[in-house]
Every structure is written in structure tokens, then in C-alpha cells.
Amino acid sequence: MSRQQHFGWFLARGFGPHGWGHPYLDWNYRWTSPELYQDSVRTLEQAGFDLLIIEDAPSLGSPTTIDLRVRQAFGGPKLDPLLLAPYLFAATQHLGIAPTVNPAAYLPYTAARQFATLQHLSGHRLALNVVTDTGSARHFSAAPQLGHDAAYDRAEEWLGGVRDLWRSWPEEALIADPARGRYADGSRLAHTQHRGEYFDFDGPLNAIPFTDGEPVVVSPGGSGRGLGFAGANSDVQLALAPMNEASVRAYRARIRDAAIAAGRQPEDVTVLFAIQPVLVSSAEEADRLVAASHSPSDEKLAVIAEKQSSDLETDLTALDLDAPLDITVFGDHVSHGSIRRLVGDHGPDAPLRTILAGHARLGRLADGTGWVGTAGELADRIEEYGTWGNDGVLLWGDLHPVTVHRTLDELVPILRRRGILRSEYAGSLRANLRPF
Numbered sequence: 355m356s357r358q359q360h361f362g363w364f365l366a367r368g369f370g371p372h373g374w375g376h377p378y379l380d381w382n383y384r385w386t387s388p389e390l391y392q393d394s395v396r397t398l399e400q401a402g403f404d405l406l407i408i409e410d411a412p413s414l415g416s417p418t419t420i421d422l423r424v425r426q427a428f429g430g431p432k433l434d435p436l437l438l439a440p441y442l443f444a445a446t447q448h449l450g451i452a453p454t455v456n457p458a459a460y461l462p463y464t465a466a467r468q469f470a471t472l473q474h475l476s477g478h479r480l481a482l483n484v485v486t487d488t489g490s491a492r493h494f495s496a497a498p499q500l501g502h503d504a505a506y507d508r509a510e511e512w513l514g515g516v517r518d519l520w521r522s523w524p525e526e527a528l529i530a531d532p533a534r535g536r537y538a539d540g541s542r543l544a545h546t547q548h549r550g551e552y553f554d555f556d557g558p559l560n561a562i563p564f565t566d567g568e569p570v571v572v573s574p575g576g577s578g579r580g581l582g583f584a585g586a587n588s589d590v591q592l593a594l595a596p597m598n599e600a601s602v603r604a605y606r607a608r609i610r611d612a613a614i615a616a617g618r619q620p621e622d623v624t625v626l627f628a629i630q631p632v633l634v635s636s637a638e639e640a641d642r643l644v645a646a647s648h649s650p651s652d653e654k655l656a657v658i659a660e661k662q663s664s665d666l667e668t669d670l671t672a673l674d675l676d677a678p679l680d681i682t683v684f685g686d687h688v689s690h691g692s693i694r695r696l697v698g699d700h701g702p703d704a705p706l707r708t709i710l711a712g713h714a715r716l717g718r719l720a721d722g723t724g725w726v727g728t729a730g731e732l733a734d735r736i737e738e739y740g741t742w743g744n745d746g747v748l749l750w751g752d753l754h755p756v757t758v759h760r761t762l763d764e765l766v767p768i769l770r771r772r773g774i775l776r777s778e779y780a781g782s783l784r785a786n787l788r789p790f
Contacts, residue, residue: 356737356772358790360746362405363398364592364628365753368432368454369408375426378756386433388441394753395442399449401766402776404786405626406442407483407572407592407748408435410454413490419667426657428664436468443476450783452481452572452590457512458494462548463555465512466519469569470561478566478782481590484509484573486580506579508552513571513587515548515555520568522546522558566782584623585612589787592748593627597735598722599742602627606743621789627739630750632716632726633761640718640726650714658710666692675707729764737774745789 372390373379383390395406414430415423423429435453442451455465473480486505491497500508527542546557573584574592584591595605605627610620634640650658652675659670668684681702684693700709717724719731736747751757769775780786 356774357740358776359736359740359744359774360405360624360626360787360790361401361403361769361775362407362590362626362746362748363403363753363758364748364750365406365408366628366750367428367752368410369435369438370430370432371427372752372754376754376756378754381754381756383754388438388445390755391438391442391753392445393755394758395446395449395451397755397758397762399446401762402770402779403449404746404776405450405452405481405570405572405590405748405783406753407452407481408438408454409483410435410456410485411487411490412456412459413493415489415667419669422663422667422669426660426664428661436472439472439480440475443472443479446479447477448479448779448786450479450481450570450786451476452483452570454483454485456485456487456490457509458488458491460512461555462512462515462553463519463557463559466516466559467561469516470520470559470564473564473569474562478564478784481570481572481783483592484513484571484588486575486583502577503579506575506583510583510587511550511552515550515553517568518544518546518548519555519557519559520561520564523561523563525563528562567784570783570787581608582612582615584609585614585618586616588623589784591623591625593625595627597627597629597739602739602742602744606745624745624787624789626746626748627744628748628750630725631719631732631761633729633732633765634726635728637720637728637731640720640728640731643726644716644718644724647714647716650711654714655707655710658713659706662696662710662713666696670706670710673706675710676705678703679706679709729768732765733768733772733774736769737772740774 370385372385373383398406410432414420424431436455439451439453469480469482486509488499488505491499522544524542527539529536529538543558548555570589571587572590572592573588575583576594591609593605595601606625609623609625613620613623634643655675656671663670666684666688668688681693697709698712716726719725719727719735749761751761766775770777
């Protein structure tokens with residue numbers, strides 16, 4: 355039997371206008387109502403998925419580039435996924451929900467109390483996707499924006515403080531014995547006092563201990579500092595890496611080494627690689643899609659330019675497709691890494707049309723060049739990942755019911771028959787994420 359793996363769904367565009375720009379908009383779901391998301395999470399739970407991670411960005415970007423972010427709803431608007439979580443918990447019994455949280459947006463005491471509340475209300479199924487995005491800093495304070503490593507320093511102090519507050523109630527402090535007429539022993543509470551570089555606060559927390567562990571911590575960072583943060587602090591790592599054996603094994607080794615360096619066990623961090631499959635009904639259809647993608651129309655390139663303009667906060671749609679891309683059009687607010695991801699392996703004289711066409715180009719699951727293929731071909735690839743010691747995968751997509759069913763209807767039975775996908779849950783989210 356094949357090696358069982360963990361499965362999650364990554365809602366990469368956050369709690370925003372689902373269906374916009376797609377034919378399935380005419381299903382008449384309202385993206386601001388919970389029913390759309392509740393329908394989808396019921397399906398994910400029926401499928402045996404462990405976790406839903408919901409991306410978020412509190413900011414619409416810099417004032418001069420907001421229109422680029424919202425004109426096609428690529429970068430906003432977005433509502434708060436933390437407030438969506440209770441509706442998703444109410445619709446499910448086992449699925450873990452991981453809204454994205456930014457330490458800059460939550461004071462530690464407020465965060466600890468709100469997250470503790472959701473952990474209890476959900477039956478211990480809360481996870482927190484902790485991000486260190488600094489682009490939203492101006493919304494929370496007039497202080498200068500932190501650099502990359504300093505943002506991780508703040509996140510570590512924040513998370514450590516939140517955990518200290520959760521632990522300010524040891525189990526023996528909660529008595530809850532009607533016969534003795536005693537609910538709690540206040541003398542056993544830890545009077546936490548934190549004076550740090552970024553936060554100052556006192557405890558103890560006005561909450562009660564967890565019965566099935568603290569909320570699961572997810573992290574997405576792929577830099578050396580980000581992997582170090584994951585090794586020291588995270589239970590799940592959202593991994594972005596080429597899906598070949600050497601890359602997967604190397605990435606997992608770096609996470610495990612970081613965990614050991616932090617005094618943890620290597621299996622304490624579950625690594626889930628994000629993949630974005632395009633599933634079709636036949637190999638012939640897959641070949642047709644891939645062939646068509648090698649000669650994209652100007653309309654297709656315009657859509658890609660709109661998306662890239664939103665992500666890069668730079669209007670690519672106003673540039674000449676057939677002229678070389680002058681990277682001086684990107685302001686200081688655009689990271690060099692984002693520019694490299696846009697340009698790829700193309701040289702400085704490559705026209706914008708060629709660069710965008712590279713982002714349009716698809717590849718086949720069957721030969722490992724891309725993600726277009728049948729459900730059986732995707733199952734083959736995931737099964738192969740298991741032979742590399744892989745913990746699991748995150749399927750990347752929106753949370754519209756059409757997308758979820760299109761992806762899972764044929765895939766789930768195949769994975770179950772091969773013994774790759776769970777059929778029963780173990781209990782709390784933390785229990786479900788234990789190594790198989």
C-alpha cells in the first residue's frame with residue numbers, strides 16, 4: 355500500500371470576491387456571505403483533508419497603486435479571515451482552519467485571548483498562519499517599516515508572548531469541582547510580565563487551559579530566516595519549492611535541521627508543499643491545453659499583466675508588449691525577489707510579451723514539466739512524493755464550490771483506493787497532523 359500523506363487546501367487569494375472573472379460567478383453565490391465557504395469546507399472535510407489555510411493581506415497597497423490592486427480584484431478587497439473562521443467551524447467537525455494573522459495587527463494579549471476563544475469554540479481545530487508582511491505597517495502605526503529579519507524577530511517575540519499567556523493557566527489551576535465549591539485556584543496562575551523590544555504586557559490571561567493542545571502554528575517563509583522561524587516555532591510549514599526529488603528532500607532537510615537546532619524533534623514540523631494542478635478529463639485534453647498555452651493570445655497576456663500589475667504594484671498594462679522590459683519602472687516598494695519571479699530566466703533584452711508568455715506556458719503532469727493532467731496522473735505524482743518521505747501537499751486554488759469539486763471529485767476516490775488519503779480523523783487538529 356502507498357504511503358499515507360496529509361492534505362490541505364490553500365486559499366491563495368484570501369477572503370475576497372470568489373468567482374469574479376470566471377463563468378461560475380453566475381452560480382450566484384455572494385462572496386460576502388458564509389454559505390459559499392461553508393459548502394466548500396464541508397466537501398474538504400468529506401474528502402479527508404486536514405487543514406484549510408486562508409491567505410490574507412490587510413493592506414490594499416500603497417496609495418498610488420491601489421487601483422492596480424482592485425481593478426480586477428487580484429489584490430483586494432479582502433475581508434478578515436479570522437472572523438470567517440467561526441462560520442467554517444460551525445459547518446464542520448474535524449477540518450482545521452488556519453486564518454492568516456500578522457503580529458503587527460494584534461497586540462499579544464488581545465491575540466492570545468481571541469485565539470484561545472476560537473480554539474475552545476472549535477473543538478481545538480484552530481491554526482494560525484503567522485506572516486511577517488511589513489507592507490501593511492502604515493495601517494497600524496506611524497513607526498518606520500521593519501526590515502525582513504527584524505519582522506521575524508518581532509514575530510518570534512509576539513508568538514512567544516502569546517504562548518506565555520496561554521500557559522499562564524497550568525492545568526492544576528482549573529479545579530471546576532462543584533462538590534468543593536471551587537472553580538479555580540488563583541494562586542497557581544502565572545503572573546506573566548513581558549518587557550520586550552517590540553511588546554510590553556502583563557498576564558495572566560483571562561481564559562482557561564486547553565484540553566487538546568494549543569492552536570497549531572503555520573508559517574510560509576522560504577528564506578533562511580523564515581525556515582529558521584519554522585524550525586523553532588511552527589507545527590506546519592507551507593512550502594513553495596520545485597517538485598522534484600532533490601528539491602523536496604533538500605527543503606525538508608533544511609526544516610528538520612532548523613527544528614533540531616532549536617531543540618525540537620525533526621518530525622515536530624509537518625511540511626506541506628503547495629501545488630496548483632489543472633485537472634482535465636483525458637490525456638488528450640491535457641496535451642491540447644499545454645500546446646495552446648505555448649501561443650497565448652493578447653487577451654490572455656493582458657489578464658496575466660493585470661495580475662502581475664496587482665502583485666508588483668506596477669502598471670504593466672501600460673507598457674509596450676514588444677519592447678524590452680525596463681526594470682527601472684519598478685519602484686522601491688517592489689522587492690527584488692518579486693521582480694526576479696516575473697522576469698525568470700529571460701535576459702535584459704527580453705520583450706514584455708516573451709516574459710508574460712512564459713507565465714502563460716503550461717506543462718504536463720505526466721512528464722513532470724507542469725501541473726496539467728488527469729486525476730490519475732496527479733495521484734501518480736503525489737504517490738511518488740510519498741516515496742521521497744513527503745509529509746503532504748496543499749492544493750492551491752480558490753474556495754468556490756465549482757473549483758473544489760472540479761479538483762476533488764475524481765481525485766479523492768483514487769487517492770483513497772491507493773491508501774494515500776485518510777478515511778477517518780484522529781481527533782483534534784494537532785492529533786490529525788501527527789506523522790502517519
